[in-house]
Amino acid sequence: MKVLVPVKRVVDANVKVRIKPDGSGIDLTNVKMAVNPFCEIAIEEAVRLQEAGVATEVIAVSIGGTSCQEQLRTCLALGADRAILVQTDEEAQPLAVAKILKAIYDREQPGIVIFGKQSIDGDNGQTGQMFAALTGLPQGTFASELSVTDGKAEVVREVDGGLQTVLLSLPAVVTTDLRLNEPRYASLPNIMKARRKPLDTTTPEELGVDAAPRFEVLGVEPPPGRSAGIKVESVEELVDKLRNEAKVIE
Amino acid sequence: MSVLVVAEHDNSVLRPVTLNVLAAAKEISGDIDVLVAGSQCADVAQSAAAVGGVSRVLCADAPAYAHQLAENLAPLIVEAGASHEHILAAHTTTGKNFLPRVAALFDVAMISDIIGVDSPNTFKRPIYAGNGIATVKSNDAKKIVSVRGTGFDPVPGEGGSASIEAVGSIHDPGISDFIRDEIAKSERPELTAARIVISGGRGMQSGENFTLLEAVADKLGAAVGASRAAVDAGFVPNDMQVGQTGKIVAPELYVAVGISGAIQHLAGMKDSKVIVAINKDEDAPIFQVADYGLVADLFKAVPELEDTL
Numbered sequence: 001m002k003v004l005v006p007v008k009r010v011v012d013a014n015v016k017v018r019i020k021p022d023g024s025g026i027d028l029t030n031v032k033m034a035v036n037p038f039c040e041i042a043i044e045e046a047v048r049l050q051e052a053g054v055a056t057e058v059i060a061v062s063i064g065g066t067s068c069q070e071q072l073r074t075c076l077a078l079g080a081d082r083a084i085l086v087q088t089d090e091e092a093q094p095l096a097v098a099k100i101l102k103a104i105y106d107r108e109q110p111g112i113v114i115f116g117k118q119s120i121d122g123d124n125g126q127t128g129q130m131f132a133a134l135t136g137l138p139q140g141t142f143a144s145e146l147s148v149t150d151g152k153a154e155v156v157r158e159v160d161g162g163l164q165t166v167l168l169s170l171p172a173v174v175t176t177d178l179r180l181n182e183p184r185y186a187s188l189p190n191i192m193k194a195r196r197k198p199l200d201t202t203t204p205e206e207l208g209v210d211a212a213p214r215f216e217v218l219g220v221e222p223p224p225g226r227s228a229g230i231k232v233e234s235v236e237e238l239v240d241k242l243r244n245e246a247k248v249i250e
Numbered sequence: 251m252s253v254l255v256v257a258e259h260d261n262s263v264l265r266p267v268t269l270n271v272l273a274a275a276k277e278i279s280g281d282i283d284v285l286v287a288g289s290q291c292a293d294v295a296q297s298a299a300a301v302g303g304v305s306r307v308l309c310a311d312a313p314a315y316a317h318q319l320a321e322n323l324a325p326l327i328v329e330a331g332a333s334h335e336h337i338l339a340a341h342t343t344t345g346k347n348f349l350p351r352v353a354a355l356f357d358v359a360m361i362s363d364i365i366g367v368d369s370p371n372t373f374k375r376p377i378y379a380g381n382g383i384a385t386v387k388s389n390d391a392k393k394i395v396s397v398r399g400t401g402f403d404p405v406p407g408e409g410g411s412a413s414i415e416a417v418g419s420i421h422d423p424g425i426s427d428f429i430r431d432e433i434a435k436s437e438r439p440e441l442t443a444a445r446i447v448i449s450g451g452r453g454m455q456s457g458e459n460f461t462l463l464e465a466v467a468d469k470l471g472a473a474v475g476a477s478r479a480a481v482d483a484g485f486v487p488n489d490m491q492v493g494q495t496g497k498i499v500a501p502e503l504y505v506a507v508g509i510s511g512a513i514q515h516l517a518g519m520k521d522s523k524v525i526v527a528i529n530k531d532e533d534a535p536i537f538q539v540a541d542y543g544l545v546a547d548l549f550k551a552v553p554e555l556e557d558t559l
Contacts, residue, residue, distance in 0.1 A: 016513065017378045026382055038495075094350070095359050118495065123377055124362045129320065129350035138321050138426040141347050144488065154429070158488045159343040160442075160497065165429040166319070172425075178478065178495060179488065214359035218372065218385040226520055229541035231532075235554040238526065238544050246524045246541065248446070248503040249470060249559070 001111035001170075003046040003055040005080065006101055006131075007039035007062050009071045010121045023219045026121075035071045038116025040078070041176040044183040045146060046114050047079035054148045055112070057081045061104055063092045069199060076194035077186035083199040088211060094122075096204070096211035098130035103207035105135055110171065112153065117142050117175040128175035138168035142177040251370060252281040254308075254334040256327060257298050258344055261288045261316065264297040266443050267340040269404035272301060274397045275338050276405065277367040281305055284412070285330050287323055289316035295414050302409030310417040317428035318344050324351040325421040334392075336370070341396035349396050358390035365401030379494040379517035399442060400500035400521055434489050438464075441490065444473035446503045447522070449492055451515075452479035453508020453529065453548055457486055462552045463507060469559045475499065475519075477509045493518035508548045511536025528552070 011017055011026075012034040018027045035043070049055040060075035061084040062068040072083035086100050105113065115128035132139035140146070140155025144163070147154045153168045158177045186194070204211040232238045242249045253275040258265040268284075275282045284298045287310040295309040308330050314322045327348070331337045337352060339345035341363040353360035365383070366374030372387045373395065441447060448463050448470070460474065467474045475497070476490040492499055494517040504522035509515060511527070511534055519525070520539055527540035530547050537543040544551060 011378070013514075017381050019382050026378060093359060095354060095357075098354055120494070121378055123379070123494070124360070125346050126350035126353070126360050126362060129347065130354035130360075132320075133324060133351040133354035136423070136425075139347070139351070141320075142343060157343075160489060161431070161433040162487060162489045163432040164317070165431075167427045167429050169425045177488075179482065214390050215361065215386050215388045218387055220377065220382040220384045223376065223380055223383050223520075226525075226539045228538045229525075229543065231537070231543045231545065235544065235546075235551050235558055238542055239555070239558045241542055242503065242524070242526070246503070248524050 001055055002057045002059060002108055003049055004059050004061060004105060004108055004110035004113045005039070005042045005046045005075070006097070006113070006115055006127070007043065007060050007071055007075055008036040008116070008119045009033050009062060009064055009068045010036045010119050013037055013120055019220050019222055023221055025217065025220050033067070033070070035074050036116050036119045038118060038176050040183045041178070041180050042114040042116050043075050043078050043080060044181045045176060048181065049112070049148065050079070059084065059108060059110065061086065061101065063088060063097055063100055065089055072199055073194050074186065076197040076199070077191045078184065082197055085199060085201045086207065087201050087203050090211060091213065092211050093213050093215065094124050094126040095130055095214060096209070097127050098134055099209045100204055100207060100211060101131050102134045103209050112148065112171060113173050115173065115175045117177055128173050132173040137171055137173050139173040139175070140166055140168055141175040143174050144177050144179045146174055146180065251279045252283065252334045253279045253336040253338060254331040255282060255284045256337065256339040256345070257284050257286045257294060258340045258342060259286065259288060259291060259294040261291045262293055264294050266404060267342060267399040268298070269301065269407055270399040270402045271338050271340050271397045272303070272405045273402035274364065274367055275336070276303060278336055278370050283308060283334065285310065285327065287315040287326055289313050297407070299412040299414050300408050300410055302406055304410050304412040307412050307414045308417050309414055310419070312420045314420050314422040318348065319426050319428060320348040320351050321426045322422045323348045324355055326419065327352045328355045329419055330417055336393045336395060338395050338397055341398050345396050349394060353394035356392055356394065358392045358394055359388060360394040360396070361386055361388055362396050363398045364395055365398050379513050380520065381513065398498055400498055434487055438467055439471065439473045441473045441475050441492070441497050442499055444501055446470045446472035447475050447499050447501045448472050448505040448507065449475035449477065449509060450480055450507050451477035451509030452483060454480060454485060457484070460486055465556045466552060466559065469556060477515045506536050506540070507552060509536055510534045511539065
């Protein structure tokens with residue numbers, strides 16, 4: 001069984017982003033980029049399925065400019081067998097990404113597709129579910145545990161009230177939450193090996209997908225500011241301030 | 251122009267966040283229907299019908315909808331919402347699960363996690379863990395929108411008398427089964443709806459030490475939350491996580507104890523009215539957003555706080 005893992009190139013999670021002075025978006029010049037952390041968890045889970053003998057091949061796919069090759073090489077170093085770059089200079093929105101991935105899915109016929117539950121840039125959290133809709137597959141979103149047996153995937157999901165377990169027939173879509181696994185670091189020999197692993201390139205046009213945007217970002221502004229308040233010296237002073245100044249407790 | 255709001259509930263009670271979603275709906279249109287999909291959920295439909303400003307409640311009551319499985323719910327919503335220009339749901343783990351599936355079935359974009367309505371097709375939403383607020387315009391005829399509860403003040407839960415119409419169609423493609431829920435039981439208020447939240451981080455050092463926070467929470471009628479670090483360390487379960495990828499809270503008072511204040515955590519609580527930070531590291535970033543900061547050893551300060559209250 002093949003496992004397909006879509007990965008996104010995003011701003012590194014530790015970078016404090018800046019809004020462009022003209023308010024047109026986030027300034028990405030000379031900013032450190034990385035594999036979206038949730039996608040990294042997805043790659044790790046796929047590699048573990050392969051190590052457990054459940055998966056036969058792990059395929060990483062990314063959509064974007066040529067610079068995405070960098071993140072795909074990272075995935076190959078982490079254990080993916082091959083990679084596909086769907087090259088486009090247009091920003092691909094979640095629905096377009098889902099359509100592109102459906103075209104890849106139809107070609108590759110994987111048994112499981114593992115997505116990150118959201119990317120830490122747009123914070124949309126849509127692509128896995130949209131892909132599941134387009135392919136008619138079941139979805140196990142926000143997974144904290146995945147086990148695959150007898151043509152079924154059992155997924156423990158992190159939900160607002162606690163945990164929910166669902167059983168999905170394969171092929172299935174899984175989206176990863178933080179506690180599904182702890183991704184490994186790529187070893188130097190594996191980074192070297194990754195350079196020789198296959199990385200194919202295609203385009204939305206070649207896949208016959210209309211990737212036109214459906215919404216537009218009119219502008220980005222900073223959130224309402226919040227400045228540091230005061231330091232109190234004691235618990236007594238704190239309680240006094242909360243009672244008599246902020247009036248939030250009785 | 252009409253709006254369909256998908257109600258959030260547990261088959262017996264309408265979750266309060268639905269009233270926040272309805273507030274967003276009212277900013278879009280005066281013609282609002284509510285879909286209640288569940289199993290033996292007549293009480294929920296009654297509650298939804300009692301909300302002022304709701305025109306119709308559509309009630310799909312069938313075992314297939316008992317656990318809100320996206321595979322079953324999405325085609326139902328596509329059917330029920332065929333003629334509505336907007337379909338709204340809460341940006342909770344339930345709404346986040348089924349709503350993108352609905353959008354893709356309609357072949358339209360989804361606008362996630364809105365905190366403001368500029369016009370019926372233009373919305374405000376946080377991006378990059380809330381470090382930017384984007385104004386987003388949908389160019390699709392149908393708008394599928396998830397709503398951040400804390401972005402809108404709830405509408406009153408009474409004053410209405412909407413009609414309730416049964417929806418008979420049952421969708422179950424048979425590709426997914428519910429196995430079990432492990433739902434945390436707590437006497438304390440729900441995290442996202444609590445007036446006061448007290449959260450612990452890595453500094454708590456263990457799950458047992460959270461009893462210190464619980465003692466304070468019980469005196470204040472507060473909910474107890476946690477940072478990702480505390481959940482990852484196994485101190486407390488995932489449903490307590492506040493942050494970019496956990497729960498978003500905006501209580502009157504947020505008390506952060508032993509939390510350093512990573513941007514991902516701030517994304518989940520910085521809209522709180524008053525923020526208190528208790529941390530022994532005076533350089534912790536949490537102090538940059540705190541109205542009142544106390545540099546102290548939490549193991550001394552928290553019991554003292556409990557005694558003083």
